Amino acid sequence: MFTNVSFVISRSEDRSGELKEAIERSGGRVLKTLRKSKSKSKSKGRSKRSRRLFFVQSWLEDDDGRLGVAQDVGAEIVTPGFVQKCLREEKILDFTTFAMGEKLFFPADDSIYEHFSSCPDEARESEEQPQTVSEYCSFVDNHWIKPCLQDGGESFIYTLKLISAKGMVQSNLEDKDELLLTRYIGTYFPGLTCRSLPPAWLYIDSDSVENGVRIELTKKGEGTKTRKRKRKRKRKQTTNRLEAQFSAADGHLQIEAIETMAALKHLRPSDCFCLVVITEVDIFEKGLGDLLGRAVGHDQTCIFTLYNVKNQSTTKSMVAAQKSLLNTAVHEIMHIFGMDHCSFFKCAMNAGGTFDTLSLCPICLAKLHYSLSCFNVKRRYDSLASFYDRNGFMLDAKKVKATAEAVVIQD
Numbered sequence: 001m002f003t004n005v006s007f008v009i010s011r012s013e014d015r016s017g018e019l020k021e022a023i024e025r026s027g028g029r030v031l032k033t034l035r036k037s038k039s040k041s042k043s044k045g046r047s048k049r050s051r052r053l054f055f056v057q058s059w060l061e062d063d064d065g066r067l068g069v070a071q072d073v074g075a076e077i078v079t080p081g082f083v084q085k086c087l088r089e090e091k092i093l094d095f096t097t098f099a100m101g102e103k104l105f106f107p108a109d110d111s112i113y114e115h116f117s118s119c120p121d122e123a124r125e126s127e128e129q130p131q132t133v134s135e136y137c138s139f140v141d142n143h144w145i146k147p148c149l150q151d152g153g154e155s156f157i158y159t160l161k162l163i164s165a166k167g168m169v170q171s172n173l174e175d176k177d178e179l180l181l182t183r184y185i186g187t188y189f190p191g192l193t194c195r196s197l198p199p200a201w202l203y204i205d206s207d208s209v210e211n212g213v214r215i216e217l218t219k220k221g222e223g224t225k226t227r228k229r230k231r232k233r234k235r236k237q238t239t240n241r242l243e244a245q246f247s248a249a250d251g252h253l254q255i256e257a258i259e260t261m262a263a264l265k266h267l268r269p270s271d272c273f274c275l276v277v278i279t280e281v282d283i284f285e286k287g288l289g290d291l292l293g294r295a296v297g298h299d300q301t302c303i304f305t306l307y308n309v310k311n312q313s314t315t316k317s318m319v320a321a322q323k324s325l326l327n328t329a330v331h332e333i334m335h336i337f338g339m340d341h342c343s344f345f346k347c348a349m350n351a352g353g354t355f356d357t358l359s360l361c362p363i364c365l366a367k368l369h370y371s372l373s374c375f376n377v378k379r380r381y382d383s384l385a386s387f388y389d390r391n392g393f394m395l396d397a398k399k400v401k402a403t404a405e406a407v408v409i410q411d
Helices: 018-025 067-072 080-089 095-099 110-114 133-143 175-188 257-267 307-312 318-336 362-372 377-390 394-405
Strands: 005-009 029-031 052-056 076-078 156-164 193-196 200-204 212-216 241-246 253-256 272-279 282-285 289-291 293-296 301-305
Touching (some): 005 018, 018 029, 018 080, 067 076, 080 095, 133 362, 156 175, 156 257, 175 272, 175 377, 241 257, 253 257, 257 272, 257 293, 272 318, 282 293, 293 318, 307 318, 377 394
Parallel strands (some): 005 029, 005 052, 156 193, 156 200, 156 272, 272 301
Antiparallel strands (some): 282 289, 293 301
16 A cells, blocks of 8 residues: 555654554555655666655644654655554545545535635745644644633633824724724634723833833834843733834834733733734734734734734725735634644635635634534625625635535534
8 A cells, every 4th residue: 555655754753663563564664764855866767756755743743853854855744643544444545635534514525626725835834734623623622722602601802902102103993993803703703702802002111001011112223122130030921011123124113922912911801712912013023023913822812913904005905905904813813723824725824924815724614613613614604705795805705605605514
């Protein structure tokens, strides 16, 4: 079965050696190392690429440092569960179909690509394992928090606007934009209600930090300063002080995303599943640079900026600006659900800020359905189509309606 397949098993997997033995009994070759091969090199008259190469690494296990090399040499990243199922069925299966899990909402054949295109290369996260449905379900059951959907113990998604108290940072987030966002979140995540909190205030060089945060500015061109503390003690996570800087490109203000969320997470109500912080101030993360949005799963808090959206609205249509707003928000919220970036299809969970689709692929849809476990898939598509129609997202409405017709299991 595995006659023309080579395997490299991550050091974090198969410590007993049982998987290696099973592969070799089925004709496969298990390699110890990954090496980059030259495209022109030949071995015994055949290209070194004539054998398929699988790198076996589950999402739940830590990378042993070779995942990036595996991606560079074109290895197919698969999980131990996939290999074991191939061994049981005595044939090499399609990994994407395997990743969808047992409950398929769409036909498990090539017709699925009529509605969902493959993930573009630029939207793949470097050195990130693909997250299958079964791995996601195991992670949520054992290590994560699921929203409560029961009457009397219901949890909610809350939005929180972060606006300037002094006018240095102007806030143009209109109520209609926030209303559009809250309605979309309620439609996108059936069973969860979205509510708005009173705004928090962004104080600049102010001694008053009540119900808000105070930022520390750096001089233009100096980058972010490291604060000196007189006392050596660990700073509280709910601190009201956070770092900021001026952009080296044009001098506009940027605030540090992780510290901003840490300063605001204490505003989360007790029934809050996810706090969504909305700001028009540009955001960055130390070590990563400029961001559209960021989520901290264990704090159940995410933030996204409207800075780029508002600055592009003069050259792009308002519909495109609103689409970017909605897409960034639901992308970050789904990280709070425990979902990782998607590398299977073109999807709202693709990495790198390449959000040009509002739709979830079949794999991410199955993950969302597992966490909410309360919605009818076709009815959700119908509700989204109505929302898109009402708000001018005509192409998205057309696509969603066509996708709804392909659904084979509705709940």
